[in-house]
Amino acid sequence: MLLAKTLGSSTFRLALIAIGVFGLIVSAIFAYVYWSTLSYVRDRSDRAIMIEQASLDEAYARSGRGGLTALIAQRVVDKNFADHVYLLAGPGSAPLAGNLKQWPADASGQGWAEFRTSLPALSSGSALMRGVTETLSNGDRLLVGRDISDLDGFMAQIRAAGIAAVLLIIGLAAAASIGVTRRTVGRIEQINAISRAIMLSGLDQRIPLRGSHDEWDRVAENLNLMLDRIQTLMGDVKQVGENIAHDLRTPLTRMRGRLEKAYHAPRNQQADAALIGDTIADLDAVLGMFASITRISEIETRARKGAFRIVNLVEIAGEVVELYDAAAEEVTTHLELAGDPAVQVTGDRDLLFDAIANLVDNAIKHGRPGGRVIVTCDNDENGAVIAVADDGPGIPAEQYDHVFKRFYRLEQSRYTPGNGLGLSLVAAVASLHGARIELRDNAPGLLCRLVFPAAET
Amino acid sequence: MTGAHRRILVVEDDPETAGQLVEELTTSGYEVDLAANGREALSQGAARDYAVITIDRMLPDIDGITVMRQMRDDGIAVPFLIISALGEVDDRVRGLRAGGDDYLVKPFSFVELLARLEALGRRSETVAKETILRVGDLAVDLIARTASRRGRKIPLLPKEFQLLEYLARNEGRVVSRAMLLQHVWDLHFDPSTNIIDVYVGRVRRKVDDQQAYPLIHTIRGIGYCLRAPG
Structure with a gap:
């Protein structure tokens, strides 16, 4: 019952909208962090590959294909370059040097490419590589690449953490909104229940204060003051009503008595005329009083x-x-x-x-x-x-x-x-x-x- | 007074009130036609020449004020007496502004109604442009704004003169307290006190004391009447 009221309340709907907006903003921030981290890490990795490419280019410039082949052979066995791949291919794509047996299909063009391959130095089967291809002046093609599996894993972790954080925040916010709304709805329901009771039974009841001096107590205080005022006004109205009744009853009783007496008395034209005249005058006084009351009300209420x-x-x-x-x-x-x-x-x-x-x-x-x-x-x-x-x-x-x-x-x-x-x-x-x-x-x-x-x- | 000028059109939708009005007015020597709604009022008002039309503000079809405007637009100059349960000042003033010549608030006394009808009917007659009104041995000079009895001047305050003038203009007719308030003081409400009686009392002392016969007569429960004996 209370839960249904909570979920249906306007506070809760507002909270849902707030959570939605907040969730979107948090997701956007995480997306930004994710993409900027990714580009930073990739940038650094690409720069390392470019430096390596530059040193190979230098060897080629200095001592031609022979020098380049020698340096590649040296690199392939170097532990420090274990996560690197090299491939120098002649014009017919025949491998001349390097630790790749054949040209990867995904890197057939010039420039940057990502491709999967298995390396003898790597225990695990295939790894994700990123490399750059260039065509040397003698028509040979040189591919220099690097294992980016670690990087990929790192990014996947960031992604997972981000999604988890967003979900957690939304979940907590939802729980908090339900809690707060429930409290609000509960207090409102309490005030509603008392209001209904007051409507049914009378103006004697008051909304209890919690003593917390919060806004709910203030609402309750003001409602109580309003009830006090209504009670006073009702008292006034009752008093006025009783006064009207009294002031009207007096001339009406007089008139009634007079008429009753005349009714039983033998007809006497002169006495009857006087009696009717007096009665009309009394009646006019009563009507005059009504006119005054309505006139005052009218002046009080209109602009x-x-x-x-x-x-x-x-x-x-x-x-x-x-x-x-x-x-x-x-x-x-x-x-x-x-x-x-x-x-x-x-x-x-x-x-x-x-x-x-x-x-x-x-x-x-x-x-x-x-x-x-x-x-x-x-x-x-x-x-x-x-x-x-x-x-x-x-x-x-x-x-x-x-x-x-x-x-x-x-x-x-x-x-x-x-x-x-x-x-x-x-x-x-x-x-x-x-x-x-x-x-x-x-x-x-x-x-x-x-x-x-x-x-x- | 021609026959046409003793004919009154009563526009009233409540059958009992209408019946009372017709009976009372017929007894007082008027010929009375009845219209139960605005449309009937419009057709009857156009068909005959009436001395006065009494019209209820609340009618089942067309509002009384609208009926009145319509007739005025059609060039019907007959005086209107508005009878309304809406007693507040704004309604009265609105009614008068819309072309009503006088108003009466429900509940009203028939004597009051007759007094007002007499005053209105007289207005529609051609009034001779007299400059001195004479009632018995009283002379009210409308130019010099003085009054005298048997040639002796009566000292009157301006409002007292206006009151006497109004009574003299309605010589022989009953004038109610409300009519005096309305015409002498331009007040559109009924005071709760007997102030008018006190005021008239003083005028009466000035006019009637030590004279051969009284002119100002109190009409019990209604108001006053200025008339010479015989």
């Missing part, structure tokens, strides 16, 4: 940059302030716009309006009745900034991170109308615009700043 234009934050903030002026007036809160006359950002007017409106809405609702809410737009050196400040009770600093969560409501505002989605929407809009949200203590009250990235010029 709406295509619809971005250069907009003036002051203009948008001015419209928001005007829209909320009446609401502020109702709680005798003073709402005002301050800061630079023009602050430009690249963005989506509708979304920015929605975000600023939510901040102003929060500031009015959670600020001090009769207090002040100030919306400030500024061109900071780091980019455009819009700040909304109130002088109400504020938010404890440790809650800053939580207020952007969906449906999060501070204990103190549990009974203020709202669905806890406003700041989530602000956060989503800010992140789409690449803006940073900062919450600060306004001493007293809350200061919320949206810091936009500096415009690209």
Whole structure:
């Protein structure tokens, strides 16, 4: 099972390719060494033959055929030249001198030749000879050669060693690849098995670490971190789901109770009309909550940059302030716009309006009745900034991170109308615009700043 | 108002929704034709003169937007009301850009639908180029951008004036909160708060306080209506 997986794994296939390429290179190197050794050894042997030929030529030049015959006769019995062959033949190929009885068929032409022959001095039968033939000025032909059987044997040994080395290397590499691949596949299989178990049973399991701090442990660590994150997110989703269920169940229960009571009561046109009106209003609130949730998800997931234009934050903030002026007036809160006359950002007017409106809405609702809410737009050196400040009770600093969560409501505002989605929407809009949200203590009250990235010029 | 201008073409593929629409619109005094798909819509739209065509964006054969474009290319100038389950801003804007005159997101209330149809149908009538709109003793001067009751000027902020102007232009007709947001503030989303009510409340105080009779009426669950008594 594991072996089959090993042989079928991509690592092993890669290893095979590497072995193939490596084997080819090693073979090429050996071939080169072989051929260069061969030519070197042959070169030396040929030079020795040529020197011998030169000394024979010299004897011939000095004292003619007689001198040459004498020197050949002397050489044939010389032990130092036992591995040499000599043959001097007259014009009719009749042997005149030398230790060969007849002209070898393989050396019939001029120049270099290799041929097999048996020598009286050699115990073993025939030997491989290499020799050179020349025609002397009197028409005689002279063959000088040498036994190259040793050389041939030496080359055969080199060849055998080379082939053995190549095979050994390939064999070892193959074994090593199988071993390494097997280890890799084994670890991957372990991770796979745990992943399957997690898919089947739940997110509680983690991949065990070997403590080796190698790349496998790092992979396992990262997968574990990913699982932690997924578990947290799932928890969040569950929490949001429960919050939705809670926030929806409340108006739905109210509606149901109201309808049930009306169903059993005698018909009364006026009461029925009021009841239906209230129910529609509650239903609209529920639909509105759905719309907010989908709107936030949509803003969070899409890249709406295509619809971005250069907009003036002051203009948008001015419209928001005007829209909320009446609401502020109702709680005798003073709402005002301050800061630079023009602050430009690249963005989506509708979304920015929605975000600023939510901040102003929060500031009015959670600020001090009769207090002040100030919306400030500024061109900071780091980019455009819009700040909304109130002088109400504020938010404890440790809650800053939580207020952007969906449906999060501070204990103190549990009974203020709202669905806890406003700041989530602000956060989503800010992140789409690449803006940073900062919450600060306004001493007293809350200061919320949206810091936009500096415009690209 | 001629008979032709009380005739509406409803393009809707879901039989139940279509049935509800036809029933509701017929009760409200419209003559209603129904097209169940894009092809029928194209042939019926070309054959008759309608006051308004309501069109679903998702149709079984041709996309609602394509149908609308096709009719516009054929020179049919009838106002379109897009009805769509796709509620997101991009879809709305795309629908309007493609030649829609107004949109409504499912689920919607029939009162909202009627309010929008009234406003659209009125647009297709020849509107007299009045410079002063009069509702009872209220006069809205569109040139000077001022409003007065019985000759006494009402101090209004620019947006407050725009709101009153929109109500006056739709005198006697119900105007929904969403319509106000769309036409006065150019906002294409529904705010989760009651901010519009608060805003209208303030305009109402300026317009109706210490007067012989109220002009701005709240229509429960829907919006507002500007009308003189009697």
